[in-house]
Amino acid sequence: MSLKTDRVVEFPFPKSKPEARKGNFSEVQLPYSVEEAMAEADRCVKCGNPVCIDVCPLQTDVRGMCEAVARGDFSTAYHRVRETNALLGTTARCCPQLDSLCEAACVVGTQGHPVASGMIQRFVADWERMQFKQPNPTLAKQSGKRVAIVGGGPAGLAAAELLRRYGHSVIIYEELQFLGGTAWYGIPDYHLPKDVLQYEVGRILEMGVEVKRGVSVGRDLTLSDLRSEYDAILISTGAKDVSKFDTPGCDLKGVVDGYRFLEDVFGRGLDAYLTRPKYDLGKEVLVIGGGDSALDCARTALRLTNGNVTIVYRRTEAEMPVDPILVEEGKEEGLRLKFLMAPKAYEGSGGMLSSAIMTVMRLGAVDASGRRSPEPTGEEVELKCDSVIVAIGRGPNSFVQRQAGLKTGHRNAIVTDNNCQTSMQGVYAAGDVVTGESLVVKAMAKGREAAQRVHEYLMTLEKKHVSFYDYYYTRRTSPRYYMKMLDGTEETFPPA
Numbered sequence: 001m002s003l004k005t006d007r008v009v010e011f012p013f014p015k016s017k018p019e020a021r022k023g024n025f026s027e028v029q030l031p032y033s034v035e036e037a038m039a040e041a042d043r044c045v046k047c048g049n050p051v052c053i054d055v056c057p058l059q060t061d062v063r064g065m066c067e068a069v070a071r072g073d074f075s076t077a078y079h080r081v082r083e084t085n086a087l088l089g090t091t092a093r094c095c096p097q098l099d100s101l102c103e104a105a106c107v108v109g110t111q112g113h114p115v116a117s118g119m120i121q122r123f124v125a126d127w128e129r130m131q132f133k134q135p136n137p138t139l140a141k142q143s144g145k146r147v148a149i150v151g152g153g154p155a156g157l158a159a160a161e162l163l164r165r166y167g168h169s170v171i172i173y174e175e176l177q178f179l180g181g182t183a184w185y186g187i188p189d190y191h192l193p194k195d196v197l198q199y200e201v202g203r204i205l206e207m208g209v210e211v212k213r214g215v216s217v218g219r220d221l222t223l224s225d226l227r228s229e230y231d232a233i234l235i236s237t238g239a240k241d242v243s244k245f246d247t248p249g250c251d252l253k254g255v256v257d258g259y260r261f262l263e264d265v266f267g268r269g270l271d272a273y274l275t276r277p278k279y280d281l282g283k284e285v286l287v288i289g290g291g292d293s294a295l296d297c298a299r300t301a302l303r304l305t306n307g308n309v310t311i312v313y314r315r316t317e318a319e320m321p322v323d324p325i326l327v328e329e330g331k332e333e334g335l336r337l338k339f340l341m342a343p344k345a346y347e348g349s350g351g352m353l354s355s356a357i358m359t360v361m362r363l364g365a366v367d368a369s370g371r372r373s374p375e376p377t378g379e380e381v382e383l384k385c386d387s388v389i390v391a392i393g394r395g396p397n398s399f400v401q402r403q404a405g406l407k408t409g410h411r412n413a414i415v416t417d418n419n420c421q422t423s424m425q426g427v428y429a430a431g432d433v434v435t436g437e438s439l440v441v442k443a444m445a446k447g448r449e450a451a452q453r454v455h456e457y458l459m460t461l462e463k464k465h466v467s468f469y470d471y472y473y474t475r476r477t478s479p480r481y482y483m484k485m486l487d488g489t490e491e492t493f494p495p496a
Contacts, residue, residue, distance in 0.1 A: 013119045015329070022333035025189040025270055025303060029093065029122075034072075037123040041069035043108055044115045046486075052102040052117060057445035058084045058091070062102050062117045064485050069120055077124045078134050084448070086161040086204055087154065087183070089125030089196045091441050092118050094187055096323035101441070129199050136207050140167035145458045148173060148230040150217045150400060153181020154440045155431025155447030156236035157204055162451040164207045168458065172209060173226075175216040176267065181238050182432075183440050185267040186259070186293065188300050191326075194269065218403035223427065232426050232454045235414060236447055239432035240397035245390060249346030254282075254353030258289065258297040258391030265300060282386020283307035286356055288343055289391035290320040297389045299330050310336040312343070312383070314361050314374040344380060346388060356383045396433045411436065419457070420450040428454050 014030040015021075021028055032040065044066035052062040061080040068077035081088045097103040097118035106114030128134050145168045149156045152174035160170045178184045179201045183192065205211065217223060226233050242259050249255070256279065265273045285305060287298040290313035302309045311330075313320060316339045320327065331337075341358040348354040360379040363372035395411035402408075407415040407423035413436060414429040416422055422429050430450030431443040 013116060018332040022302060023306065027193055028190050028329055031126055032119055032123045037069055037120055038072060040116050041066040041120050045108060047107055051105040055105045056102050057442045060085055065124060066115060066120060067485060069124065074124055074127050075134060078128045081121060081124060086158060087200045088121055089129060090183055090192060090200055092122035092125055093192045095439065095441050098325065099323045136203060137165055139165055139207065143167040145231045147454060148226045148233045150233065150235045151237035152179035153236060153238045154183055155443040157201065158444035158447035159234055159236060159430060159451035160209045161204045161207065162448050163454065164209055166455045170209045172211045173215045173217050174211060174213050177213055185263040188266065188296050189270050218400045223400065223404040227426060231458055232428065234450055234454055235400055235429040235433060236431045237397040237400055237433045239394050239437040241395045243393045247343050247346060252346050252348045252353040253351050254387040255346055256387060256389045258293055258389045259394055261297055261389055281305050284385045285309045285387050286383060286385045287311045287389045287391060290315065290322060292322050292326065294391040295322055295326045295330055297391050298335055299333060301389060302333055302335060308336065310338055312338045312341050314342040315363065315371065316340065319371040342374065353388060356385055356388055358383055394437055396436055420453045
């Protein structure tokens with residue numbers, strides 16, 4: 001293999017050197033060469049029972065992709081993935097493949113390193129984007145039905161793409177300037193370059209999906225207004241309601257909501273923020289939390305300040321609900337971590353933050369999350385800081401359902417039936433606004449599932465309650481498909 005000299009090559013992917021990347025937002029993960037991609041794909045043993053497909057929420061044809069890449073047929077590889085995943089370059093970068101998805105299930109991994117399917121998928125997506133643009137999936141005959149999608153994040157985009165393939169007219173209502181939801185404003189550019197996301201969103205729009213930007217449903221027009229205009233509505237407004245700040249001193253200047261921080265930095269595009277930065281974080285930054293968003297906040301702050309950034313988490317590293325790869329990358333860049341501490345109060349003078357009083361914790365019995373619960377020891381420590389970024393979780397965006405009076409459940413999540421329908425006839429919901437905060441790929445899978453139910457409703461089809469899991473997995477594990485995959489004669493599967 002021919003390897004570039006400006007990168008560190010180690011499993012699961014080659015990376016730029018920490019000292020070079022921590023001062024900018026260039027992508028950490030570096031691409032495979034053609035030779036590297038083909039060699040890695042050739043490690044796939046083409047299981048008759050591909051568990052990698054089994055665990056993928058989108059039923060991505062990992063086995064078929066690897067088979068085609070190994071023999072240099074990148075076009076076939078692209079279409080095998082694109083069949084169920086319209087954001088293949090995006091998900092290749094932001095899915096925790098090794099932590100809980102395809103790579104974690106790879107049988108090759110029982111004898112060593114699993115096949116790096118995320119890197120292979122990224123190679124295929126980049127090959128298509130930068131070298132050989134491929135045609136979009138074929139659209140069915142126009143149905144004459146119109147669907148409004150409220151929210152242009154991963155769930156809404158995945159639903160819009162499938163509904164267009166069914167021949168329905170689709171209009172997305174998005175209150176922000178850019179489509180992509182959390183994938184746009186919540187995932188830093190060093191993890192997901194926005195030109196990749198923009199390209200794949202653009203390919204979906206090329207299929208005839210319309211967009212009305214800067215429109216807030218519930219403020220600029222009501223759900224009832226939309227219902228009178230469209231045959232069906234799908235709500236996919238994501239997770240945006242942050243956990244309430246109740247720590248004494250949280251109103252001091254310097255205490256920042258982590259999710260608002262990420263949206264402010266990336267929402268209008270990174271270049272726009274760097275031209276007119278909103279935050280002066282100082283040189284000593286604390287980040288409260290232990291999930292992906294906390295890591296994103298911390299590594300973003302590290303790049304913006306070139307100071308000391310420390311994550312403070314109430315459990316230990318073993319309990320962090322985060323992709324371990326992100327933690328390792330952060331450590332390489334100089335990120336500090338302190339464990340078994342929880343904020344008790346923020347202190348300062350003149351309205352300005354100067355320190356955080358932390359309660360020292362210990363781990364107790366296992367709680368409902370399956371992790372040992374943190375318990376206070378009674379000991380306290382003071383941590384000097386210029387700013388604190390709080391990223392401790394968020395719930396479903398509750399705005400639309402509160403305005404429309406839809407039935408809601410825990411943390412104002414929209415309640416749906418088995419058909420993804422809300423308490424309002426003809427109005428459906430999917431993604432994080434129903435389930436709470438989840439992975440991009442899981443939100444997309446829920447969006448596709450809801451799109452199937454909307455299609456059945458529009459066409460008055462018999463509701464067979466067949467999920468996309470059963471639908472695609474059954475096909476891709478059949479002996480007939482397996483043989484056709486091996487000889488390269490499989491047909492494109494219709495979205496029905």
